Amino acid sequence: MKRTWDDSLALTEFAYNNSYQASIGMAPFKALYERKCRSPIHWEEHGDKRILGPDIIKETAEKIKLLHENLRVARSRQKSYADRRRSALEFKKGDFVFLKVSPSKGKYRFGVKGKPKPRFIGPFEILERIGEVTYRLALPPNLAEVHDVFHVSMLRKYVYDPTHVIEYEPLTIDKDLSYIEEPVKIVDRREQRLRTKSIALIKVLWKNHTPKEATWEREEEIRNKYPNLFSQG
Structure with missing residues (x-):
């Protein structure tokens, strides 16, 4: 009988729950039940082979080994990708960076065509590296209430140029x-x-955005939220 991909979903879940997870230092099953799960590989030791049959045990064991290997390869691939991105986005003390800020959600609707992209403010000096991917910035007084440690994904490197006027x-x-x-x-x-x-x-032009970032909006919604916009003549 031909098997479909969903026939292996239960085994995939079983393999994942019994695979070592670096984030928790053990398999999820062991973290939950404080013991290792008895896999089909060890069923022979307890006489289960007589009940289930050697073919089923062999097939299940082979699938579990394959799924374990696939999960290991996937984790290795993800780690390699993360390491490449991390090494490309490393900063050192004294570097200057821009900080990403985003429009506040729920204040208005950008639903018809596109929306303004996140902006970057700064540049700000990096005071220290806190962890592998976090940095402390020297923020100005007007940002005193903002936590001064940021993930590297929030930062963009600024290359100093004496002729550059921001x-x-x-x-x-x-x-x-x-x-x-x-x-x-x-x-x-x-x-x-x-x-x-x-x-x-x-089509609305928004403050702090270029004409190319103007967005199409429903006139009724904008009129209700920003009536003064329509009294400017």
């Missing part, structure tokens, strides 16, 4: 490194025709 409008950053977007002006209008009705859309 021009940007200050952002009001919350503790969670988010900021509230403010619309600047309406740059375009159009209608989206549906089967039974039409929806009025406007």
